Amino acid sequence: MKAVVITHTDLDGTASAAVLLRYLGRVDKLLFIQPSSLVKAVSSLNCDSGCVVYICDLSPNSSNYVALMESLRKLMRRGASVWWFDHHIWDDLWVSELREVGVKLFVDRSTCAAGVVVKYLGIVDEVSVRLARAACSLDMWVFDDWLGNFLARYVGFSKSSNWRRRAVGKLSSGELLDEEILRVVEESVDRELEILSEALRKSKVKEVCGGVRIAYYYKAVKDHVTSYIASLQMSRFSADIALICRKGSASLRSRGSINVREIAKKLGGGGHEYAAGFSIRPRLLHRLLLYLGITGPYTEWCVSKVEKALCSDEYSS
Template sequence: MDYYAIVHNDFDGTASVAVYARAVKSLPKNVWFTEPTKVHNLLSKLEPRGVYNVMIADLGLNESTFDKIVESCKKLIDQGVKIQWFDHHVWKEEWKSKLSEIGVEVHHDTSTCGAGVVHKVMNPDDEFSSKLASADCSVDIWLHNDPMGEKLRRIVESNKDYGWKKKLIETFYNGILWNEEFQKILEDQVDQELKGYQKLPKYYRVIEVNGVKVVVAIRWKGPPDISYAAQYLMTRTGAKVFVSANGKAISFRSSTINVRLFAAKLGGGGHPLAAGASLEIPLIYRILRRIGIISPANKWVCNVVTKVINDVGFKEYQQKDITQH
């Protein structure tokens, strides 16, 4: 079957394509890796060029771009394109209804990760896909119940080039979960991470909002990855929430607090324990950050975070232990 794949630019997106490919027994004609805040632009420019199947996975929806997504999907469907959308982020019921009405085949399940949704729908009996989805869900929705997840996530994120993710899709498609190349990459990544943790104090501060500690960080270059740094810094400081900003976007992480509510307040989304939104730090602070002066940007983000949390409040999230994908 000829098809295009449009997925999130992370492990979950990569795994989602591989699971889908194994289900339909063919690799995609092309893969686009993108972000939830950019998918509407990609869809508006997509041309079938003889390919009339599109799978979209691990891409949540935002209120601000939803109408444009509907418009672009309808245009493609009117050209004879079949669209399947697999996602696990929080959606409004009206979003599902509207997309279904225009002909999008929506598969939405918040109990698992993106690859888990694809696995459930497309090939629930494929043992390899089950293993890949289990590893992916372990890190993507912060279950941390499958050691392979921590290893594979480092492999996927070791190279930001899209060509690397396409190579991984083909590797997983062929039923290879781990090999010698992956082992060497893992060892190199862990070495770099250990060195990276030493530079973190320059980039973060701990604030207290309504009696709860929150770590607020300005994104650094290189390892450790945000998810690993979040776990490390929350454990080290006793914070319940980790926040990071890179100048254009902000992300929230927690093991106990529903941080999607914070992201939604800023016009973003995600899932309860890992979410994000667009947030542009003022130009002057971004310039200072580039020359190594981090504090002004951090203070500005701290003020934004404090206001958001005061507006929304802390709401505990009961994490489910998902054992079936």
């Protein structure tokens, strides 16, 4: 039996893969992706009968759902089976149609993706349960388990596929706080403090829609600090929404007054009520300016798209 895991790049996705590795004993192929690459990842699989694909911590969105369904149908016609574990908000139609074509789909918003894997596979081993609890602490913004902060920094230390696979192996082994992890965390914290200081200096605030405050910032680094930046922005600037713009994508965060998933959906993305994102393709001029290190025009364009989506008549919180 060939096992393929497609998962998100953050701690929750990595922990989900680690829990599956412990459960299955072996994973033949491991793909770490962003939601925008979901169709490409599924389409690329060379799977037939005897192949089981596990998808974790990823959900469809309005811009890729049709193509994704076609890719899944082709995959399953070749004899592969698909198990999908997620905790994002799904449209009811997506859930029913995926289950109709044979996808074993488990969506549970009460926990994180690693928690969904543990819960619906009936996993009770101590390491897997501990991993899920640490992942949920960060991913669900409850911050009730200090280990999550350590593991997230270890997982996000490098973006290379080799490092991510190494992280899965490390977490699945149960070595959750050894010398290597502590060393990496120490280096990461020093780097994060510099990034957060810069984010505060360069963040701007815009009031839109008659009183909604958006704190926004262009993030050039690839470190897993988006949620930390957003939390800091909302606290420091009394913002209702934090917007982190990057070349090619943007992340939205809120603390309850605004459902940012509704904004992301209108821009072709998705996510949670208080943590969402969407892809955004810079215009040619913006790409040229970003290449030159000039981020202002692109960042203002990014926030203008969010403002338009937020303030339009169709928006609902």
